[in-house]
Amino acid sequence: MQHPETPLIAANSNSTGQWFTSSNSRQWWFDSGARALDFAYTGGMGDNPAWEKLHTPSDLAAWLESRFEASDGTVTERDLIDATGLRKAIASIATALSVNETPAPKQIDVINLFAATPDVPPRLDGGGMKAGRTTVRTGQALSTMAREAVYLFGAEQHERIRECAADDCALVFYDESRSNNRRWCSMQRCGNRAKVRSHRARNAAR
Numbered sequence: 001m002q003h004p005e006t007p008l009i010a011a012n013s014n015s016t017g018q019w020f021t022s023s024n025s026r027q028w029w030f031d032s033g034a035r036a037l038d039f040a041y042t043g044g045m046g047d048n049p050a051w052e053k054l055h056t057p058s059d060l061a062a063w064l065e066s067r068f069e070a071s072d073g074t075v076t077e078r079d080l081i082d083a084t085g086l087r088k089a090i091a092s093i094a095t096a097l098s099v100n101e102t103p104a105p106k107q108i109d110v111i112n113l114f115a116a117t118p119d120v121p122p123r124l125d126g127g128g129m130k131a132g133r134t135t136v137r138t139g140q141a142l143s144t145m146a147r148e149a150v151y152l153f154g155a156e157q158h159e160r161i162r163e164c165a166a167d168d169c170a171l172v173f174y175d176e177s178r179s180n181n182r183r184w185c186s187m188q189r190c191g192n193r194a195k196v197r198s199h200r201a202r203n204a205a206r
Helices: 035-040 057-067 077-098 105-115 138-152 187-205
Strands: 018-021 027-030 161-163 172-174
Touching: 027 187, 035 057, 035 077, 035 138, 035 172, 057 077, 057 138, 077 105, 077 138, 077 161, 077 172, 105 138
Parallel strands: none
Antiparallel strands: 018 027, 161 172
């Protein structure tokens, strides 16, 4: 088992990020910086009901298949309940940390509970034998995201959990940049608006 200090973000994962639809029906790309946060943004974070993506077990199966190679696609109603519970815990803690508040112990317990179950084991390509399970069960996928959350929210990383710097945006992300200076949910959205306002202010000053 990997220790919490070991980065789990890239393990067994595809690229992060997903398309959002704004209130004026425009689509834009938001990369939260981590798969666990992407999962929280399937409906557990934000105040836009249109962002809810997990209405049925098949919705959860489709999302997991897009993020976990070899996902077996089998999701029950019980799995959906478990997944939304984990999602709520990730969202709650990320939101608290982004504004320097103390996470709720109850939500920490939820993440720890999921993290204590078997996750997706690492696998080295190139061998001649198929050791262990070749497909990813839903429970393993949830455990893997919980362990990623343990890493993200731990003492060495939690300061990288940030809220977008725009006054009118509360989106939360994990700053995975080397320089640790990401400010915006998206440069194409809030970052660009800030540049436009700054440009107008400079022109007005002249």
